[in-house]
Amino acid sequence: MFTGIITDRGEIVALERAPEGGDMRVRIACNYDPASIDIGASIACDGVCLTVVARGDSPRAWFEVQASGETQDKTNLSDWAEGHVINLERALKVGDELGGHIVSGHVDGMAEIVGMRDEAESTRFTFRAPASLGRFIAPKGSVALDGTSLTVNEVVDVPGGGCDFGVNIIPHTKVVTGWGVAQIGQKVNLEIDTLARYVARLAEAEQ
Missing domain, CATH: 2.40.30.20 (Elongation Factor Tu (Ef-tu); domain 3)
Incomplete structure (x- = not known):
């Protein structure tokens, strides 16, 4: 779950699309501490709940996510390209302030x-x-x-x-x-x- 309160601006620094509508793997530079991001964690990227599959800190902090062909078809991820700026929000933790409204990260x-x-x-x-x-x-x-x-x-x-x-x-x-x-x-x-x-x-x- 998310709140719709953006906590960082990410930048797409690498993107790889599989042929024929397959999965897309994206590396997103961010200001989060990579050590605080668990592999398998959910991060909303332009409102799409995506799973972290890798992380690192060179030359700057980054994490990678993977999006299925279905996700690309239903969202604007098909328009993503290197250099694109995206809104980021990490998943709610118990006790966090609910400053916006309840957001699932499942785009309609x-x-x-x-x-x-x-x-x-x-x-x-x-x-x-x-x-x-x-x-x-x-x-x-x-x-x-x-x-x-x-x-x-x-x-x-x-x-x-x-x-x-x-x-x-x-x-x-x-x-x-x-x-x-x-x-x-x-x-x-x-x-x-x-x-x-x-x-x-x-x-x-x-x-």
Whole structure:
């Protein structure tokens, strides 16, 4: 489990894809102490829960993860390349502060950045969610986007299904995450709020 509170900005320094949609192995440079990362530990990388398979500290701290073809198909990992900056969060420990909302690291789908505009010192991002996920997104609700816990400001239905929704990214968040280098047209990993999922399921059962 995670909270959606990003604890480091990682950088992809090596990436190897197996042919024909096989596994992908990624080395991610970070500021974590490698000695504190257990092999087999879970780290959310742009919101995707991945398992650590190796670690080291030369020439800088790093860890490696492996992603299946299925994970690549369902997330934006297929767009990853060397030099790409990603949001990192280590798994919750008992007693940790729950500062965002409960995030599983199991991505539901992808949203696309369709708008960005400055509002004072913050930036208002507009995302387009697919029809399969739009019904789970509500004003003042929570979503995890590339692993970041964010509050939805407004939701507008779009023709053909799905919705556009807006969030505000404050200056601090832009500095400590990858949102400072995000661009229009970029695909981001979307995980809907667990509570919204259960509310929708209960509503379906009552029909």
